[in-house]
Amino acid sequence: MSNNESIEDKPVKIDKWDGTALKNSLDDAAKKVMLEKGYKMKECSRLMDGRLVICTIAVGFAMFALVWDYLKPFPQSKPVLIVCVLSYFILMGILTLYTTYKEMGIFLVALEKDKAGVDPDDIWTLSSVLKKYDDMYTLQISFQDGKTKKTQTIEKQRSVANFFDEEGILHFEKFEQFVKQIKESLNTDKKNK
Template sequence: MGKEDSSNGKYGTIEEKPVKIDKWDSAALKNALDDGAKKVMLDKFGFTESHKLMDGRLFICTVAVVFAMFALVWDYFRPFPESRPVLIICVLSYFFLMGVLTVYTTYMEMGIFLVALDKDRTRVDPDNKWDLASKLKKYDDKYTLSMTFTDGKTNKTRSGEITKSVAEFFDENGVLCFDLYEPEVRMLQNRIATDKKE
């Protein structure tokens, strides 16, 4: 289930449960389109999702929470003012890690919502990687989907993007027209894949 139906070219899950959102909510529009692109890459092309990028963010958040929890427990057993030096260290560490998280999401994630691996079937060569990122500014209707291909053997990259109005993919009720959106994602992926072969 979720694989392409060869008879009609549609996805069972998307067709059974159409994605409906508030068409005036730009975050909901972006998320629906991101999820649609993710579905194409994972279900249509059979790529495997890598969670390493998200794991980095979760690790930073976990360490920050550990500092906060340690401060709470320490203050419980050694009440203020005795706990003051430990509280200062923990609070400063927490805010430092929030700064690290901001840098990480800005310069490492860069709007990437999917890292998909094209696994080598022989399991000899490194996996090829596809990074998908998107942009949709508030009060703007132009959605930009970017794809970057990284060759596992050579580490060379190819990239491309499309920019379209969100109105092209949603009807007047805010339902995602997946049959209109899917070909755009496939066309972008095919264009980059063709470039890499050349």
């Protein structure tokens, strides 16, 4: 490997029978297309921050219960332990609902700056689905206009065999064209309205 070639430039090679690895590598490639390659958007982490806040509060309850039990051993700390344990499990339920209904497979929320710098940022949301024992990868890209707040969504489905060869190496150029095709069709719809 030469000094000019970075680890990121190496081709992605995975076990082609591992569905999770397939989905994650395609998600990472789509993220790379939107953030680095052609569009240079900025990643927004607000969705992930919500998950972190819920987890932090849950861990806070667990730590408080630990310290309280250390300071006042078990018989005295029983009511506080019950409240903390119940709070922890309630927060884990909230976390499950949050990841299921709010995140819904979203792996990237990207902001596209207005070229003139006057209007609010446009928001691009990417989510994907690759069902277990299935070869069909579904990529959904949503666009929310910063000025009008109108949302458009396009969903395309392709076989993972279109993007990986027999050795499990990702053909990034083919996948990049797939992502760009979806994004450009949303841009065309935006211009026509």
